[in-house]
Amino acid sequence: MLTIDGLKEALRNAQSEIEANKDTLTDLDRAIGDGDHGINMSRGFDAVSTILNEDYDSLGALSKKVGMTLMAKVGGAAGPLYGSAFVKAATAFGDATEADFSLVKSALEEGSASIKARGKSEVGQKTMVDVWEPFLTDLSESDDFTEKLDRLVKDTEDMKATKGRASYFGESSRGTIDPGAMSSAIILKAIMKEVD
Amino acid sequence: MIEIVELIIVSHSNKIAEGIQDLLKEMAPTVPIHLAGGLEDGSIGTDVTRILEAIEAVDKEALLLSDIGSATMNAELAVDMYEGDKTVQFYDGPIVESAFVAAVSSGNGMELDQIMDQLQQET
Numbered sequence: 001m002l003t004i005d006g007l008k009e010a011l012r013n014a015q016s017e018i019e020a021n022k023d024t025l026t027d028l029d030r031a032i033g034d035g036d037h038g039i040n041m042s043r044g045f046d047a048v049s050t051i052l053n054e055d056y057d058s059l060g061a062l063s064k065k066v067g068m069t070l071m072a073k074v075g076g077a078a079g080p081l082y083g084s085a086f087v088k089a090a091t092a093f094g095d096a097t098e099a100d101f102s103l104v105k106s107a108l109e110e111g112s113a114s115i116k117a118r119g120k121s122e123v124g125q126k127t128m129v130d131v132w133e134p135f136l137t138d139l140s141e142s143d144d145f146t147e148k149l150d151r152l153v154k155d156t157e158d159m160k161a162t163k164g165r166a167s168y169f170g171e172s173s174r175g176t177i178d179p180g181a182m183s184s185a186i187i188l189k190a191i192m193k194e195v196d
Numbered sequence: 197m198i199e200i201v202e203l204i205i206v207s208h209s210n211k212i213a214e215g216i217q218d219l220l221k222e223m224a225p226t227v228p229i230h231l232a233g234g235l236e237d238g239s240i241g242t243d244v245t246r247i248l249e250a251i252e253a254v255d256k257e258a259l260l261l262s263d264i265g266s267a268t269m270n271a272e273l274a275v276d277m278y279e280g281d282k283t284v285q286f287y288d289g290p291i292v293e294s295a296f297v298a299a300v301s302s303g304n305g306m307e308l309d310q311i312m313d314q315l316q317q318e319t
Contacts, residue, residue: 075242
C-alpha cells in the first residue's frame, strides 16, 4: 500500500537521489542537450521537499501540489512534463488516502499518458517516455522494479534522439543515456519502493 | 471599435523577447506586446508562471508565440491552465516571423481568428 506518508517518503528519497546524481544528470544533458537537467531537477525537488511538511488529506491532493510545484520550479522541458504527470496522476488517486499496486499503476499510467501528450512524444525517441511507457506495460507486482528501470535507462544509450533538445544532435546523440530517462527512473524507483 | 489583439512573446531568453519587441514596435507601435522571456532571475529558461502573468496583463485578447522546445510546451500548458476571462490563442511557428506577421496584422485591425489564418498562410 502506498500511503500519504509513503508518497512523501518516496519524494524525499527522490530528492536525495537527484541531489546525489545532480552532476551526472547535468553531464548527460551537457553532452546531448543544454546542460541544465541536474540543476533544474535539483531546484524542483528542493521546492517539493518544502511542501512535504504540510498536511494533505488525500494522495490526490499531495500529488497535485507536487505537480504544480514542479511546473513552477523546474524550468526546462522537465517542469511541464513531470508537473503535468503528477497533476494527472492526482486525478487517478482522487480522494484515496492509500493506494494498492493497481491504483498506483493506474496513476502512473495517467502520468505517462500526460508526458506523451504534453511532449508530443512516442516510445523510441530517446526521451523519458522510453522509461515510463515500457516500465508500466505488463508491470506486475512481482517484478524487480529496479532491474527493469535500470535496463530501460540503459536502453536509451544507443537510441538516436528524434524529440527534444537532443534531436538537434542527430546521430551524435547515440552513445549517451537520456538524462530525462535517468531522472524518470529515479522518481519511479522511489515511488515503487514505497508500494508494498 | 475592434479590440486590438495583443501579443505575448515566450522565449528562453529575455534578450530575444526584448529584441522581438523592439522589432515589432517599429512596424506596429499600437500593438501591446507582453514578454515572458527567460526565468525570473534573468537566466535562460521558460516558466509557466511568468507566462500566466503575461496572460493576466492582457486587456482582452492575445496571441501567444514561443520559441523552441520547453517554451512551446510551457506556452501550451499556460493556455490549458489559464482559467480567467482573457481570450488567448497559441500559434506554433517560427517566433520572429510569426510575431512580425501577427503584429502587423493586428495593427491593421485584424481579429484573432483572421490573424491565425494569416499566420497559417504566411509562416
